[in-house]
Structure formats: C-alpha cells, structure tokens
Amino acid sequence: MLRIFLLSLGLVTALIVGPARAAVIPAPVSIQHGNGFTVLPLPLQLLGVDAALVSEQQLLQQYLNSADIAFGGAAGPGIGLAIDQALTASAYRLEVGGTGVSIVGGDQAGVLHGLQTLRQLLAQADISEQGVQLAQLVITDQPRFGYRGMHLDVSRHFFDVDFIKRYIDLLALHKMNVFHWHLTDDQGWRLESKAFPRLTDVGAWRSGTVVGHTHDAGAMSDGRRYGGYYSWDEVREVVAYAAQRHIMVVPEIDVPGHASAMIAAYPELGCGESQAKVQTHFGVFPEILCPSDATFTFLETLLTEVAELFPGPYIHIGGDEVRKDRWEDCDLCDALMKAHALEDHGELQAWFVNRTETIVNALGKRIIGWDEILDGEVRPSATVMSWRGQEGGIRAARAGHDVIMTPLQHVYFDFYQGSSVDEPMAIHGLTRLPDVYAFQPVPAELSAKERGHILGAQANLWTEYVPTETDAERMVLPRMSALAEVLWTPVEKRNFEAFAQRLPALEAQLRALGYEVADSHYKPHIKASENDDGSFTVTLESLAQDMRYRIDGGAEQRYSAPFTVAKSGAVNAWTIQPDGSPLGDARLTLVDHAARGATIHGAKHAAALVDGRLATDRIFRYPEWASFGPEGVDLVIDLLRPAAVSSVSIGWQAGVHRKLFRPTAVSVLLKNSQGEWQLAAELDREAIAALDGHRIELNFPTATVGELRIVAASDQLHWSEEQSKDVPSTFKIDELVIR
Numbered sequence: 012m013l014r015i016f017l018l019s020l021g022l023v024t025a026l027i028v029g030p031a032r033a034a035v036i037p038a039p040v041s042i043q044h045g046n047g048f049t050v051l052p053l054p055l056q057l058l059g060v061d062a063a064l065v066s067e068q069q070l071l072q073q074y075l076n077s078a079d080i081a082f083g084g085a086a087g088p089g090i091g092l093a094i095d096q097a098l099t100a101s102a103y104r105l106e107v108g109g110t111g112v113s114i115v116g117g118d119q120a121g122v123l124h125g126l127q128t129l130r131q132l133l134a135q136a137d138i139s140e141q142g143v144q145l146a147q148l149v150i151t152d153q154p155r156f157g158y159r160g161m162h163l164d165v166s167r168h169f170f171d172v173d174f175i176k177r178y179i180d181l182l183a184l185h186k187m188n189v190f191h192w193h194l195t196d197d198q199g200w201r202l203e204s205k206a207f208p209r210l211t212d213v214g215a216w217r218s219g220t221v222v223g224h225t226h227d228a229g230a231m232s233d234g235r236r237y238g239g240y241y242s243w244d245e246v247r248e249v250v251a252y253a254a255q256r257h258i259m260v261v262p263e264i265d266v267p268g269h270a271s272a273m274i275a276a277y278p279e280l281g282c283g284e285s286q287a288k289v290q291t292h293f294g295v296f297p298e299i300l301c302p303s304d305a306t307f308t309f310l311e312t313l314l315t316e317v318a319e320l321f322p323g324p325y326i327h328i329g330g331d332e333v334r335k336d337r338w339e340d341c342d343l344c345d346a347l348m349k350a351h352a353l354e355d356h357g358e359l360q361a362w363f364v365n366r367t368e369t370i371v372n373a374l375g376k377r378i379i380g381w382d383e384i385l386d387g388e389v390r391p392s393a394t395v396m397s398w399r400g401q402e403g404g405i406r407a408a409r410a411g412h413d414v415i416m417t418p419l420q421h422v423y424f425d426f427y428q429g430s431s432v433d434e435p436m437a438i439h440g441l442t443r444l445p446d447v448y449a450f451q452p453v454p455a456e457l458s459a460k461e462r463g464h465i466l467g468a469q470a471n472l473w474t475e476y477v478p479t480e481t482d483a484e485r486m487v488l489p490r491m492s493a494l495a496e497v498l499w500t501p502v503e504k505r506n507f508e509a510f511a512q513r514l515p516a517l518e519a520q521l522r523a524l525g526y527e528v529a530d531s532h533y534k535p536h537i538k539a540s541e542n543d544d545g546s547f548t549v550t551l552e553s554l555a556q557d558m559r560y561r562i563d564g565g566a567e568q569r570y571s572a573p574f575t576v577a578k579s580g581a582v583n584a585w586t587i588q589p590d591g592s593p594l595g596d597a598r599l600t601l602v603d604h605a606a607r608g609a610t611i612h613g614a615k616h617a618a619a620l621v622d623g624r625l626a627t628d629r630i631f632r633y634p635e636w637a638s639f640g641p642e643g644v645d646l647v648i649d650l651l652r653p654a655a656v657s658s659v660s661i662g663w664q665a666g667v668h669r670k671l672f673r674p675t676a677v678s679v680l681l682k683n684s685q686g687e688w689q690l691a692a693e694l695d696r697e698a699i700a701a702l703d704g705h706r707i708e709l710n711f712p713t714a715t716v717g718e719l720r721i722v723a724a725s726d727q728l729h730w731s732e733e734q735s736k737d738v739p740s741t742f743k744i745d746e747l748v749i750r
C-alpha cells in the first residue's frame with residue numbers, strides 16, 4: 012500500500028518536474044500531448060527518408076550540427092521524414108511516438124516546416140548520455156497565409172552574403188517564405204549589372220555616412236567611403252540558398268524615385284540639370300528618373316538581367332516616396348501628360364509604373380509596388396504593398412489588386428521597440444512587441460472576395476540606423492517571432508500572454524545560435540490614463556515579472572497594480588532581471604495645470620499640447636509633439652472655465668536629437684471681459700535666443716480669463732541635405748503649461 016502510494020507520488024512528481032509543454036513559435040494549429048516520453052539515443056539515427064527529401068535531410072543534419080547534437084547512429088528510435096500527398100502543400104504532421112520522431116509533409120516545404128518545429132523541440136529537450144528525451148505528442152500544422160515575408164534594406168547599410176544567409180536562416184526558422192531584398196536606393200546601388208557597370212562602379216559607393224541622426228541639428232557626414240554590392244555569382248548563391256529553404260527572393264529595383272545612386276551613375280536618366288550623388292544623409296531626395304524612352308530602354312535591359320537572376324514570379328519596382336519637383340520643371344513630362352491626358356504628376360507616376368509593368372510582364376514576371384503607385388490608375392495585375400497603414404491595401408483589394416500588408420504601425424522593424432530612454436537610437440516611431448502581435452493583416456471591412464486578395468504580410472527592416480549585423484538581428488528579434496505567429500497561426504489560437512510564455516525558450520535557442528536578441532520587451536513601458544477627477548492612473552507593462560518604480564525620485568516601490576498620480580509627478584520605472592540586475596529606464600512626466608484638457612482652436616493635432624504629459628525627444632515619437640510650419644501658429648485655448656493665470660510655459664527642445672527648432676517670436680494674449688484680446692507677454696528673437704533649457708516661460712500679472720491666445724512663428728532657415736539648399740524651419744512644441 013505504502014509502495015503504491017509512493018509510486019503514484021513518484022509519478023506525479025515526474026509529471027511535475029518533467030519538461031514543460033512544448034513551446035513552439037509560431038504556435039501550431041494543433042498539439043496533442045501524450046503522457047510519456049521517448050528517448051532518442053545518441054548519436055541520433057536518421058530513419059528512412061523519401062528520395063524527394065535529400066535536401067531536407069541535409070538541412071536536418073546541418074540543424075543537428077548547429078545544435079551540437081550528434082547523428083549517424085544506427086540504433087533505437089530515430090527521426091524519419093516522408094511526404095504524404097494527402098496533406099496539403101506546406102502542411103506537416105510531426106509525431107513523437109514509441110519509434111521516434113516522424114515528420115510527414117504535404118510537400119517538401121511541409122517537411123521543412125516540420126523540421127523547424129523539431130529544432131525547437133530539440134532545443135528544449137533534456138539531453139543526457141542516454142540520449143534526447145522528448146515528450147510524446149502529435150502536431151498537425153499548416154500556415155494561415157501563403158506570403159510570409161521579411162524585407163531587408165541593403166542600400167542604406169550593406170550586409171554581406173554570409174549575413175544574408177544568416178538572415179534567411181532566421182526566416183526558415185520562423186517558417187517564413189519570402190525574402191524581399193531591397194537592393195537599390197539613394198545611398199547605394201547593390202546589384203551588379205553587366206550592361207551598366209557604372210551602377211556599381213559609381214552607384215555602389217558613397218563618400219560618407221551621416222553621424223548620429225540625419226535630423227540632428229547640424230548633422231555631418233563622417234567622410235568615410237562606404238559601399239559594396241553583390242556579384243551575379245553571389246546573387247545566385249543567395250537565391251539557391253533561399254530556394255533550398257523554400258524561400259522566394261523578391262528583388263526590388265526602386266523607381267522612379269529613391270534613384271540618386273542610379274542617376275549618379277547614369278546622369279542621363281535624371282530629369283533636368285541634376286547634380287545627383289550617392290547620398291550620404293537619409294531622407295527623401297528629389298532625384299527622379301525622367302519618363303523618357305531612353306529611361307525605359309535602360310530599364311528593359313536592366314530588368315532583363317534581374318529577371319534572369321531571380322527565378323521567382325515577382326520583381327518589386329518600388330514606387331514609394333516619389334518627389335515630383337523635377338517632373339514639374341520638365342518639358343518632356345508636360346508633353347507626355349498632354350499626349351496621354353494625365354491630370355497630375357501622380358497620374359504620370361502611374362503611367363511610369365504601367366510602362367515598367369509592361370516590360371516586366373514581357374519578361375514573364377509580375378510587379379509589386381509600394382502603395383503610392385495607387386496615386387494614379389495602375390492595372391489590377393500589379394500587386395500592392397501597403398505600408399502607410401492598411402488603407403492603401405484596402406483600396407487596392409477593392410480594386411482587384413493582390414495585396415501584401417506591411418503597415419508601419421505594426422511591422423516597421425526600424426522603429427524603436429521600446430520606450431525606455433536607454434534604447435539604442437532608431438529612426439523614430441515605436442513598434443513594441445505587443446503592437447506586432449496585435450497586427451491583423453486582413454481588415455474586417457473587406458468582403459470575402461476582397462479578402463482573398465490579401466496574400467499575407469511582411470515586416471520591413473530599413474537600415475538607415477542599422478549599421479551592423481548585430482544591430483539588424485537585434486531589430487528583428489524577437490519582433491519577427493511575433494510576426495511569424497501572426498502569419499502562421501490561426502487567428503483564434505493567437506494569445507499574447509501564451510506567446511510571451513513560449514518566447515524565452517525561442518530566445519534562448521536564438522542566442523545559442525549566435526543571434527543578438529533585443530531585451531526591450533523586458534523593460535517597462537509606462538502608460539497613463541486620465542481620470543474624471545484629473546488624477547492619472549499609471550500602468551506599467553513588461554514581459555518581466557518584477558517591475559519597480561519611483562515617483563519624483565522618492566522611495567523605490569515594487570509594482571503590483573496600476574497606481575494613481577494625483578496631480579503632477581515624474582515616474583521612473585525599470586525591471587529586475589532573473590540575475591537580479593536592473594533593466595531599462597522608462598520615464599513619464601505628468602504635469603497639472605489650468606489648460607489640461609482644454610479645447611484648442613487654430614491647429615490640428617494640438618491635443619498633445621494639453622494632455623498633461625511632457626514629451627521626450629530621446630525616443631522620438633511624432634504624436635508627442637505639435638508641429639508647425641514657417642507660417643507659424645495662432646492658437647486659441649479655451650480653458651472651458653475661467654481660471655486665474657499668470658504664466659505660460661512652452662516645451663520646445665527636450666534634447667539634441669531632432670530638428671526641434673525654437674520659434675523666433677512668441678506672444679501670449681488674454682481675452683478680457685469685453686471679449687478683446689490683450690497682449691500679456693511676448694518674447695522676441697534675441698530674448699528667445701538667449702534662453703537655455705527646454706522650456707520657454709512667459710510671465711504676466713495674474714488675471715482671471717476663460718481664453719488665451721498663443722502666437723508663435725519662426726523665420727529661421729536651416730540647411731536641407733535632401734534639397735541641397737536652405738529651407739524654412741518648422742518647429743515643434745509640446746505641453747503648454749498654463750498656471
């Protein structure tokens with residue numbers, strides 16, 4: 012009796028201390044857990060493998076190698092790979108049973124997907140001298156979307172073929188199947204051309220790279236020659252490497268804009284007297300291809316080479332961010348517009364796209380373009396990549412285009428991934444891990460037929476501020492792990508908390524493979540919401556369990572639930588890592604004042620000025636600032652109830668990271684009881700220039716008023732690298748603290 016009791020106790024303990032449930036990302040369609048374990052003796056035995064799976068078997072061996080698991084044994088339960096055409100393409104079934112592991116795919120891609128799941132199971136398995144112990148289970152799985160992509164910009168910064176392969180390995184591990192290779196841009200042309208050698212002789216090299224952020228005041232180039240490109244042999248090597256992993260490579264040749272490097276190499280492609288150079292700063296430049304016959308002849312030869320190098324069905328022809336300055340001043344363009352009855356330069360761009368598409372179609376391929384190609388009438392045969400939100404994709408699907416969703420709010424992996432001020436510099440924006448996970452590639456407003464046009468989605472890694480391989484890995488990991496689940500897992504199985512629990516196992520596996528993984532999601536993120544009584548409820552979010560905070564530099568507190576800040580307070584938060592060390596430096600300053608929640612007339616997007624939160628520019632987020640052009644601003648602030656006021660303080664320049672230029676004149680007016688505006692205080696250029704600090708303060712005798720008016724302007728100019736001339740400065744201001 013006692014023995015039986017102990018035995019059953021032992022069994023229970025075994026169940027409790029046994030390996031945790033399989034943590035697979037992306038989450039499979041179905042996992043049925045068994046009760047027992049299977050031990051695969053080492054070295055692992057590779058069981059019967061279908062003849063069609065030689066390549067997959069090779070991959071399996073490479074994967075085992077990189078996980079330091081010996082194989083080549085001939086005894087005991089082992090691993091078998093097979094194809095079963097009863098399963099759908101890309102689908103697989105993985106079983107861990109008494110005879111070992113069996114992976115059966117609907118096709119080779121399906122087997123590859125099964126291998127990726129197996130790698131994750133092996134990385135989590137107990138490995139001892141007896142062998143690899145795996146929990147018994149049955150997984151049946153298949154992808155939600157056919158297009159599961161990752162993009163990489165190799166123009167702004169260049170990455171060699173070894174890294175491109177490491178990046179493709181990451182796609183394979185995440186069961187993704189499209190690599191979008193952004194090969195050309197203003198800062199460098201990266202694809203060899205036999206017909207046009209100057210594209211790389213000239214276009215692949217720039218004379219320097221901006222130091223810091225391109226929008227820093229007075230940003231300078233480092234003056235160091237920078238560049239590189241891929242030879243045809245290297246391209247073929249990458250394409251073959253990707254193909255073995257069932258990944259399609261989509262090359263992008265960006266036209267007619269983002270073409271500085273191309274025009275620097277062949278100035279006759281440009282419009283007008285262009286002084287094009289391979290750019291050393293980042294931004295949107297006016298260099299643009301002229302829509303001449305000579306340009307299209309050039310493109311035809313070039314795209315013929317591209318079509319030969321890349322066997323996939325698509326060539327991406329760009330089409331984004333086209334500045335029409337040069338087209339506005341171009342006789343040829345005027346004549347074309349007249350001849351083809353084109354109303355504006357947007358239609359001229361669409362005409363350019365259509366003509367390029369004709370070339371690409373004749374080469375047996377289809378085009379993809381960024382959503383700006385919809386600014387005029389393009390044929391529905393063009394596939395649209397929706398990046399400025401999902402609206403472009405919705406419009407495109409309704410017009411019968413295929414669509415790939417890549418909205419910047421969810422999948423711009425060049426944006427900051429955390430709000431903590433110790434995050435490394437990024438371009439701007441904020442796309443946290445939960446934002447990626449919340450992405451819904453299929454907009455609810457589409458009909459069933461229109462939904463059929465959404466092929467899938469991808470994330471983009473633009474590399475203006477991603478100079479090294481380590482940086483690139485840190486920007487995509489683990490955000491691409493979240494995206495992989497969005498693209499693979501049935502929507503009803505998606506759950507962020509469950510994902511967060513499975514994530515550490517994958518992160519450990521990625522680190523063991525030598526990848527750099529961000530820790531931003533283990534830092535805190537501070538959120539504040541306003542209550543009816545004017546107090547703030549402050550919430551801390553993090554994937555870390557142990558969060559700490561201080562208010563106004565006071566005592567350290569452990570976070571357990573949302574807390575209240577009655578009026579004003581500077582909140583600082585961090586987390587404690589498993590090894591006990593602190594991580595992160597999140598800050599939010601809340602201020603109470605008479606204009607909080609006031610109604611503002613005279614400016615759009617001005618709510619940020621009276622929301623009680625001070626902007627920071629270290630993590631630069633546009634919504635924190637109100638931005639005004641050189642014409643200045645004339646704001647009326649309706650306090651909603653009369654209040655006694657004697658000062659206005661305006662936040663303008665919280666740091667050095669952006670062109671947060673000061674206005675050059677500011678005045679405050681108060682509305683008197685007769686309804687007239689009376690000047691209360693003003694500062695002129697000299698007075699403003701003499702100020703330091705981050706805020707400008709205007710004081711005046713106390714008056715009880717219902718409305719204030721703030722007039723500010725700037726007549727400053729600053730040098731624009733994009734336009735090669737001095738341009739009027741805009742200015743950004745934040746909280747108007749009125750007391």
Ligand code: TNX
Pocket residue numbers: 331332381398423425438473474475
């Ligand atoms: C916009 S997204 C661009 C890129 C930049 C990116 C930075 C797109 C089609 N064009 O040229 O690198 O923003 O986030």
